[in-house]
Each structure stands twice: as C-alpha cells, then as structure tokens.
Amino acid sequence: xxxxxxxKIPNNVDLASNKTLQRxxxxxxxxxxxxxGEMGPDGTASTDVYLRxxxxxxxxxxxxxxxxxxxxxxxxxxxxxxxxxxxxxxGEHKGEPAWQEVPGEYRANLRRLIVTQGDTEPASVEQQxxxxxxxxxxxxxxxxxxxxxxxxxxxxAMVYLLHAYFGRDGxxxxxxxxxxxxxxxDNPRILGAFNERTPDWLSFFMFxxxxxxxxxxxxxxxxxxxxxxxxxxxxFMLTEEAHHMFVGESGVGRIIQRTCEAMAEHxxxxxxxxRAQGLIDLPTLxxxxxxxxxxxxxxxxxxxxxxAATFYSTGLKGRFDETKIDDxxxxxxxxxxxxxxxxxxxxxxxxxxxxxxNEKLRDDYVKDxxxxxxxxxxxxxxxxxxxxxxxxxxxxxxKIGPLASxxxxxxxxxxxxxxxxxxxxxxxxxxxxxxxxxxxxxxVAERGKFANWIAPPSRGINNQPVDYEYVRxx
Ligand SMILES: [Fe+2]
Ligand SMILES: [Fe+2]
Numbered sequence: 001x002x003x004x005x006x007x008k009i010p011n012n013v014d015l016a017s018n019k020t021l022q023r024x025x026x027x028x029x030x031x032x033x034x035x036x037g038e039m040g041p042d043g044t045a046s047t048d049v050y051l052r053x054x055x056x057x058x059x060x061x062x063x064x065x066x067x068x069x070x071x072x073x074x075x076x077x078x079x080x081x082x083x084x085x086x087x088x089x090x091g092e093h094k095g096e097p098a099w100q101e102v103p104g105e106y107r108a109n110l111r112r113l114i115v116t117q118g119d120t121e122p123a124s125v126e127q128q129x130x131x132x133x134x135x136x137x138x139x140x141x142x143x144x145x146x147x148x149x150x151x152x153x154x155x156x157a158m159v160y161l162l163h164a165y166f167g168r169d170g171x172x173x174x175x176x177x178x179x180x181x182x183x184x185x186d187n188p189r190i191l192g193a194f195n196e197r198t199p200d201w202l203s204f205f206m207f208x209x210x211x212x213x214x215x216x217x218x219x220x221x222x223x224x225x226x227x228x229x230x231x232x233x234x235x236f237m238l239t240e241e242a243h244h245m246f247v248g249e250s251g252v253g254r255i256i257q258r259t260c261e262a263m264a265e266h267x268x269x270x271x272x273x274x275r276a277q278g279l280i281d282l283p284t285l286x287x288x289x290x291x292x293x294x295x296x297x298x299x300x301x302x303x304x305x306x307x308a309a310t311f312y313s314t315g316l317k318g319r320f321d322e323t324k325i326d327d328x329x330x331x332x333x334x335x336x337x338x339x340x341x342x343x344x345x346x347x348x349x350x351x352x353x354x355x356x357x358n359e360k361l362r363d364d365y366v367k368d369x370x371x372x373x374x375x376x377x378x379x380x381x382x383x384x385x386x387x388x389x390x391x392x393x394x395x396x397x398x399k400i401g402p403l404a405s406x407x408x409x410x411x412x413x414x415x416x417x418x419x420x421x422x423x424x425x426x427x428x429x430x431x432x433x434x435x436x437x438x439x440x441x442x443x444v445a446e447r448g449k450f451a452n453w454i455a456p457p458s459r460g461i462n463n464q465p466v467d468y469e470y471v472r473x474x
Contacts, residue, residue, distance in 0.1 A: 005055075010076030012057060013160070024163050025077075028174055032155070035178045036071060039126045041148055042133060044070055048472040049145045050461070054078050054153075057236055065462045067472065073149045077160045080235035088226035090322055090329035091315040098228040099315075102165050106314050110227055111166050113317060115173050116190055117218060117234075118158030119180065121151045123194035124207070126182035131204055134441035136451035140201070142461065142470035143247045147208060150240045157233045165229065192399060193295045200437045201454075202255065202280060206292040209248030210369060214299045216241050217320055217365045224318025249372050250457060255280055256376055258455040260383035269385070275436060278452045282380070282387045284437070287429045289389060290410055293369065294397035300362040302401045303338045309354040319357065320364040336360055339395060341406050344414055346395055366394060397428065445473070 008026060009015060015022045037045075049070060052063040057078050068074075086098040102110055125148050135141035155177060162170035180187050183195045193211055198204050219241060222234040259279045263269055271281035301308065311317040312331070319325060327334070334353035339346050353360070370391050377388050393412030395403045407420040410427055429437075444451045448467025460466045 005074055010074050011160075012078050013164075015077065018164075021164055024171060025160065028159060028163070028171075031175065031178050032075075032152075032159075033071060035122065036125075036152060039122070039129060039181070040152070041070060041125075041128075041145060042130050044132060044145070046474040048474065050142055050464070050468070050470045051146055051149060052462070054236075054240075057081060059239070062239065063462075070145060070149055073152070075149070075153045075156045077156060078236050079229065079232035082228070082232060086228060086231075088315045089224060090318050091226070091313045092330075093226055093315045094329055096226075098231070099226055100228055102227060106227075106316060107166070109311060109314065110230070110316055111162070111170065111173065113222065113311065114158050114161050114166075114230065115177070117222065118155060118162070118173075118177050119190045120194050120215065121154040121158065122177060123180075123182045123189040123191075124198075124211075125151050126189075127194065127196070127198040127207070128204060131198065131201060134201065134443055136201055136444050136454050137449060137456070138445060138447060138470045139450075139457060139460065139466060139468075140251070140454075141445065143251075144204065145471070147212075147244050147247060150244070153240070154237050157237055161229060161233060191299055193299050196295060199434070200441050201251070202285070202288055202437050203292070205248050205251030205255070206288050207248065208244050209252055209372065210289075210292040210296045211299070212241060212244040212248060213369055214296050214365060216245065217300075217361055217368075220320045221317050221322075221361060224322040226315030249375070251454070252285070253376055253379055254455040254457060255453060256282070256285065256379045256389075257383075258453060259285075260380050260385045261455070263385050264383045269387075278440060280437065280440070280453055282385075282389070283426075284429070284433050286389055287427065287433060288437075289373070290392045290396065291428050293391055296365075297362060297394055298398060298400040300365065301358040303359045303362075303403070304351050304355045304401075305358050306355060308357040309352070312354060312357055320361055339403060341402055341414075344406065346403075346406070346408070346412065346414060362394065366391065392427075445471070 004010065009029065047069065048067040050065060051068045051073065052065050053074050054062050054076065055064045056062045057080055088094055088096045088098055128144060128148060131144055132141055135144065159174045159177065162174045180189050182189045183197065188195045198207050216238065219234040219238050223231050223238065225231045259274060259282060262277055262279055263274065268274060271283055274281040331353040335350035336353040336356035336359060337348050338351045338356050338359050340349050373389050373391055380387055392410035393408060395408040395412055396410050398404050407415050407417060409415050440453050447469050450456045456466050460468050461470065
C-alpha cells in the first residue's frame with residue numbers, strides 16, 4: 001500500500017474513515033510540533049536535510065530520499081502488513097487468534113508497556129538536541145537528523161496506539177509524553193539511560209550502537225505481542241531502527257580506524273601522544289564503551305521480575321524471536337540462570353524462566369552487542385595494533401536489580417568500595433576524559449570535509465557520494 005502524502009497525517013491505517021481518531025490525532029499534532037521546535041535539533045528551522053521518508057511498508061523500497069526541513073517531515077502512522085491468520089504465539093492464550101482490540105483485563109499493563117516504549121523516543125531527541133552544533137561532517141549531521149526524525153515518528157507510532165485503543169487515559173498519556181523532559185529533576189523521562197546526557201559525538205555513536213540496540217530488542221519482543229496493532233506497529237519501527245544502529249557501529253568504527261591508522265603510521269601507542277594528535281585513544285574508547293554498555297544493561301530491568309512473567313504469560317510481550325524458539329512457549333517449570341549476590345560474591349542460581357525473561361533478553365542483546373565489538377576489533381587488527389575492545393561483565397556498574405548492591409569490575413570480580421573509588425576512573429570515563437573528547441568537538445560543515453578524529457565513511461547515503469551536500473543551510 002502506497003502512502004498518501006497529501007494527508008495531514010500520512011498513514012496506512014485508513015485514518016480518514018475514523019473521524020474521531022483523526023480529529024484527536026490532529027489535535028495532538030500542534031503539541032508535537034511545539035515540542036519539536038522547543039526540544040528537537042537546535043537551530044535547524046531553515047535547514048534542508050537529505051532525509052528518507054517511508055512511502056510504503058513493503059520490505060523492498062519503502063524509502064524515499066529528498067531534501068526536507070525537519071519540521072515539515074512527514075511524520076506518519078505506518079503498521080507492517082496484517083496477517084489475518086496471526087495467532088497469540090505464547091503464554092496462557094497461545095493458539096487464540098491475535099487480538100485486534102485491547103483485552104480489558106490487560107489494559108493497564110499494555111498501556112504501561114506502550115508508554116514506557118513511547119517515552120524513550122522523544123527522550124533521545126532531547127538528549128541529542130545540541131549535537132548538530134559540533135557535527136564532524138555533513139554526512140554525520142544528516143545521519144543524526146535522520147535518527148532524530150525517525151525517533152519522532154516512533155513517538156507518533158506509540159501515540160497512535162494510545163489514541164486509537166485507550167480512550168481518554170490514552171490521550172492523557174500522549175500529552176504526558178510531550179511534557180516529560182530528559183534529565184529534568186521534576187519531570188524526567190521514565191528510564192535511567194534516557195536521562196543521561198549525550199554531550200559529544202563519541203557518546204552519540206556509543207548511544208546509537210548500545211542503547212538503540214536495546215530499542216531493537218524491546219521492539220522485537222513487542223513485535224511478538226498477542227495485541228496485533230502493537231505487533232504490527234513495532235515490526236515496522238524495527239526497519240527504521242536498523243539504520244540507527246548502523247550509525248553507531250560505523251561511527252565508532254570510523255573513530256577506531258582513524259586512531260589506529262595514525263598509531264600504525266607514527267608507531268605510537270601512548271594515549272597522551274595520541275591525544276596530542278587530536279585523536280581519541282583506544283583506552284578512552286573502552287571507558288566510553290563500558291559506560292554505555294552498563295547503562296544499557298539496566299534498561300532491561302530487574303534480573304528476576306514478576307512483571308516480566310505477567311507480561312509474558314498474558315501474551316503481551318514475547319521473547320526475542322519467540323516463534324523461532326523450539327519449546328512449549330509457556331515456560332512451565334523451565335529455569336534460567338541469573339546472578340545473585342551471596343556473602344558479597346556473585347553466584348549463579350536457577351530462577352523460574354518466566355521470571356527471568358528480562359535476563360534472557362539481556363543475554364540475547366549481549367550476544368548481538370559483542371558481535372559488533374568483534375567487528376571493531378577487526379579494524380584494530382587490520383592496522384596491526386595490539387589492543388582489544390571488550391564488553392564489560394554484565395554485572396559491572398549496575399544500578400538496577402540485585403547486582404546494584406555490589407561493586408563489580410569489568411572482568412566480573414566483586415571489589416571493595418575503596419577499590420572502586422581508586423580504580424573506577426580507569427573503567428569509566430572521567431571528567432578529564434569527557435573534557436578531552438569535548439575539546440575535539442568543533443563543527444565541520446564544509447562539503448566533503450571530516451573532523452580530524454574520525455575517518456570518512458567508505459560510502460555515502462543512498463548511493464550518493466561521500467562529499468554530497470547532505471545538509472543545506474539557508
Ligand atoms: Fe525509536
Ligand atoms: Fe532508534
């Protein structure tokens with residue numbers, strides 16, 4: 001189905017035939033645009049950006065590329081195609097036809113899942129609001145803006161569900177999504193990582209690699225939902241999410257490449273010397289990696305969680321690749337290993353698999369995240385540099401769950417409070433690290449030019465050359 005861009009709210013849900021819903025969303029729209037103007041990318045009202053827009057939900061060729069002013073971006077409502085035969089595939093309702101309406105008894109839980117997901121979308125736009133002022137190139141600036149408008153569209157996706165299926169309290173939640181602010185002391189965003197700052201481009205690339213990947217895993221589990229509109233909405237969001245993770249992986253990869261090429265060329269491996277060249281040394285990259293990895297670990301929630309069990313048993317939120325898993329999809333009597341703290345040590349115990357679903361999703365995520373770290377290591381190897389980046393232990397620097405009660409080093413050893421105080425600066429970015437990275441951030445907005453600390457990409461966007469004019473300032 002091709003999407004009609006003559007509509008005020010482009011959509012593939014036949015909004016025109018539901019006037020009440022259409023009016024409600026049209027009333028929400030000015031609030032959204034007000035929020036975008038206030039909290040979206042700073043100082044971009046007259047900037048033309050080479051952006052992709054969804055024009056269909058078919059896997060091949062859904063994207064259309066053209067210059068757009070971001071406030072005129074065609075934010076719309078797109079659901080992946082319906083499958084009339086689709087069933088609830090797990091939990092107590094396994095085998096029933098997938099729900100087209102919200103089951104009354106699950107209304108509050110479903111709303112909570114949708115609001116929690118929805119809240120992360122505007123949060124990341126707020127976190128990234130000032131990054132455009134220090135872009136390393138037009139290519140990177142365009143990628144930042146692409147991520148920003150798509151997070152805006154993801155907010156639309158969740159607001160559509162709230163308006164269409166949750167009546168008055170859904171509309172109130174949709175308003176509240178525009179009122180909370182990342183990092184605000186009085187009215188913060190719901191999840192911790194979304195209240196952290198994204199002050200520089202190294203943080204941005206780490207965020208899109210690690211934290212947008214959490215988004216992928218959350219969306220994948222919601223795409224299994226027995227509530228079909230949620231499943232179809234998140235299924236389409238995943239096609240956009242892939243680009244966000246690409247921005248992160250390639251961004252960090254290009255920093256590594258730039259640093260390692262210089263290390264090989266000048267035969268230097270001393271971080272102060274590397275910094276003196278205006279490059280980001282690998283130990284600093286490792287500390288940023290440790291920070292973003294550990295903050296993202298917490299997003300998966302408590303290791304053992306009765307909410308997670310309820311969401312699964314009632315068919316609201318499945319596992320990653322639920323239908324590809326060969327088991328009973330009920331998890332009756334099954335167990336799953338989790339960490340507990342015994343006498344100040346980490347111990348692995350078996351928890352009921354139903355209660356350990358957050359941990360299972362976290363482990364699925366870790367496998368995926370580690371694979372990309374290995375691809376970064378290949379770049380290092382190719383330059384002949386002896387250094388390996390690695391994911392810290394999943395108990396490192398945790399703020400949520402039982403692991404929050406102990407100090408754990410990146411290798412997974414419990415350490416004393418004194419040890420932590422003495423050594424954490426070698427594990428997590430220090431103020432000095434952050435100030436150094438900040439000192440490299442200067443705006444490079446000349447066609448085909450790149451900041452000194454990052455290599456150009458191997459190819460451009462949508463088959464355009466690397467030196468294409470991806471952003472035009474007017
Ligand atoms: Fe998103
Ligand atoms: Fe994203």
